[in-house]
Amino acid sequence: MAKLKLAVYWTAACGGCDVAILDMNERIMAVGDACDIVLWPLAADGKYHHVEGMPDHSIDVCLFHGAIRNSENLAMARLLREKSNILVSFGSCASLGGIPGLANFYSREEIFRRAYMESESTVNREGVFPQQSVAVPEGELTLPEFFDTVYTLAQVVPVDYFIPGCPPTTDQIWTAVQAVVSGNLPPRKTVIAGRKSLCDECPRVKEEKKIQSFKRPFEVMVDPAKCLIEQGIVCCGPATRGGCGARCTKANMPCRGCFGPPDQIADQGAKLVGALASIIDSQDPQELRKISHLLADPAGIFYRFSLADSLLKHKRKEVC
Amino acid sequence: MTGRFEPNIVGILCNWCSYTGADLAGVARIKYPANIKIVRVMCTGRVDPAFVLKAFKEGADGVLVSGCHPGSCHYVDGNIKMMRREPLLSAMLEQLGIEGTRFKLVWVSASEGERFAKIVAEMTEEIRRLGPLTIKEGEQVG
Numbered sequence: 001m002a003k004l005k006l007a008v009y010w011t012a013a014c015g016g017c018d019v020a021i022l023d024m025n026e027r028i029m030a031v032g033d034a035c036d037i038v039l040w041p042l043a044a045d046g047k048y049h050h051v052e053g054m055p056d057h058s059i060d061v062c063l064f065h066g067a068i069r070n071s072e073n074l075a076m077a078r079l080l081r082e083k084s085n086i087l088v089s090f091g092s093c094a095s096l097g098g099i100p101g102l103a104n105f106y107s108r109e110e111i112f113r114r115a116y117m118e119s120e121s122t123v124n125r126e127g128v129f130p131q132q133s134v135a136v137p138e139g140e141l142t143l144p145e146f147f148d149t150v151y152t153l154a155q156v157v158p159v160d161y162f163i164p165g166c167p168p169t170t171d172q173i174w175t176a177v178q179a180v181v182s183g184n185l186p187p188r189k190t191v192i193a194g195r196k197s198l199c200d201e202c203p204r205v206k207e208e209k210k211i212q213s214f215k216r217p218f219e220v221m222v223d224p225a226k227c228l229i230e231q232g233i234v235c236c237g238p239a240t241r242g243g244c245g246a247r248c249t250k251a252n253m254p255c256r257g258c259f260g261p262p263d264q265i266a267d268q269g270a271k272l273v274g275a276l277a278s279i280i281d282s283q284d285p286q287e288l289r290k291i292s293h294l295l296a297d298p299a300g301i302f303y304r305f306s307l308a309d310s311l312l313k314h315k316r317k318e319v320c
Numbered sequence: 321m322t323g324r325f326e327p328n329i330v331g332i333l334c335n336w337c338s339y340t341g342a343d344l345a346g347v348a349r350i351k352y353p354a355n356i357k358i359v360r361v362m363c364t365g366r367v368d369p370a371f372v373l374k375a376f377k378e379g380a381d382g383v384l385v386s387g388c389h390p391g392s393c394h395y396v397d398g399n400i401k402m403m404r405r406e407p408l409l410s411a412m413l414e415q416l417g418i419e420g421t422r423f424k425l426v427w428v429s430a431s432e433g434e435r436f437a438k439i440v441a442e443m444t445e446e447i448r449r450l451g452p453l454t455i456k457e458g459e460q461v462g
């Protein structure tokens with residue numbers, strides 16, 4: 001059998017997804033046996049013009065990780081869509097916006113001001129900001145356009161499969177590899193992860209849910225057997241897709257929500273408001289307000305990975 | 321467009337108290353602004369915070385959730401569940417740029433037609449002062 005042509009590409013991401021692929025240890029050999037890597041900036045070579053020169057649909061599988069933050073990301077997403085038979089939205093950034101998607105709480109102007117004027121390590125007396133193009137004696141230099149909004153991959157091009165996770169687990173990656181190699185593909189748009197919420201696979205004992213306050217993990221001696229929410233710890237499990245093997249909660253850490261919401265939940269943040277607030281043990285509006293305010297950054301916690309893919313997608317902005 | 325801004329308010333009312341209260345306002349011919357579009361649910365306990373987000377996303381300038389007074393919910397404590405969600409939901413909405421004035425949770429009994437009319441009139445005025453809620457769609461990248 002001819003080897004499959006595999007591309008791995010990153011946009012707005014940290015590179016952890018690349019490492020997750022390498023983390024398959026010796027199983028990566030099987031990938032090497034089955035695939036020719038035609039593009040993988042982190043681990044192999046490959047330039048824009050190589051990809052541009054490939055015939056359409058000549059890449060069998062492209063694992064695309066990273067959110068769409070700027071015009072270069074967008075151009076690569078479009079290019080790789082054209083060149084790939086199967087485009088996989090790989091990891092939380094591509095699938096949900098991920099951590100880069102949290103920038104949707106701010107506008108481009110706010111981000112630039114913070115990064116190039118106000119940050120503690122910045123001295124910028126002339127108020128220089130990056131420009132998209134600048135004329136120098138040698139000619140014109142250009143930079144990609146920094147978008148006002150962070151997008152998920154599926155918001156800009158059609159995607160065939162999703163593998164969420166920050167980063168995806170090696171088991172998920174292996175499932176995907178085997179499916180591709182065997183040609184036994186699941187229906188398009190399948191999310192390669194669990195179907196139900198994390199709570200469903202979390203081994204902790206769940207009893208009656210009633211909480212008096214919200215706590216951070218370091219403020220409690222965590223009972224290793226009991227549901228974290230019942231201990232007052234904010235855990236995103238109720239509104240997060242399982243399939244990760246509950247690795248965080250097994251290690252006494254609450255779920256941070258990196259798999260995004262399961263199919264039947266429209267909005268992870270809204271669902272978490274419902275799940276966590278409804279169990280506060282009080283009927284007094286004053287006290288409820290006080291307890292709720294113990295959570296300093298509810299939107300940031302509840303949408304940590306999924307803001308760009310949520311109902312509202314970003315902080316409200318005036319029409320300009 | 322000319323004339324003053326007419327806010328679009330989505331009212332989510334429980335079947336047993338507030339919807340009947342709103343009905344009473346109608347039967348008693350009490351005038352209140354036509355800015356409110358009412359959706360009936362069985363109980364405020366059924367109001368998933370996603371309903372509120374969805375209303376804003378679809379163009380509401382304000383969302384009013386109204387249920388039975390605490391202690392008189394037809395399902396015992398559905399309204400208490402909504403009462404618990406309200407502060408956290410409001411905080412999250414603020415972070416998403418949606419002001420507190422635009423989302424309200426109130427209690428209106430079946431006999432409080434007058435009170436319902438007053439709440440709607442006040443909320444309409446407040447939101448009129450605030451202006452429309454515009455949610456920008458970002459660059460055309462799709």
Ligand code: FES
Nearest residue numbers: 334363387388393
């Ligand atoms: S029935 Fe009215 S709030 Fe529950």
